[in-house]
């Protein structure tokens with residue numbers, strides 16, 4: 001099915017290098033994906049010596065308990081995420097969902113909750129890329145209504161990092177209690193983590209016992 005979609009949408013060429021490929025990405029591009037590896041803070045997935053909880057997470061513990069990211073947000077991960085989010089390349093969703101599935105450790109989860117879009121943005125975009133990715137993870141645990149976005153903040157892109165947290169404060173709401181639930185929150189990219197922090201705060205206020213982030217790509221600080 002994936003091959004069929006790839007051929008329909010991409011005409012048998014690799015999405016990245018445009019060389020011949022029967023899949024979305026040719027073998028070479030697939031092997032060069034910027035996989036996130038090495039010693040990472042378990043809480044925020046940024047590099048941290050000995051994979052210990054990093055200084056930032058110790059000083060100011062985030063509302064989420066753990067983060068798993070499949071890729072670093074470098075080329076071509078950024079191009080793939082961007083094409084799914086802004087260009088309607090929905091055939092990328094199963095590919096990215098499968099990558100994320102492969103990165104996620106065995107963890108008992110009760111619900112998979114994609115980061116919601118506001119109703120207005122959902123109408124204008126026509127789909128929520130986080131939902132499209134999460135569809136390919138869920139073993140019947142996808143819960144798209146557990147958290148809703150009732151407030152349209154300015155897009156986070158382009159805002160200074162310290163303003164992003166204020167920008168999303170109070171943007172989400174849980175319509176139902178989540179007493180004791182272990183929740184995985186799915187998004188395409190984690191940059192400062194401000195949006196995921198606010199989602200986790202909202203889920204925990206609704207009673208969630210544990211909140212982990214599952215993201216396709218993690219923006220790393222410049223090295």
Ligand SMILES: [Zn+2]
Nearest residue numbers: 014017026029
């Ligand atoms: Zn290629």
Ligand SMILES: [Zn+2]
Nearest residue numbers: 041044054057
């Ligand atoms: Zn950390």
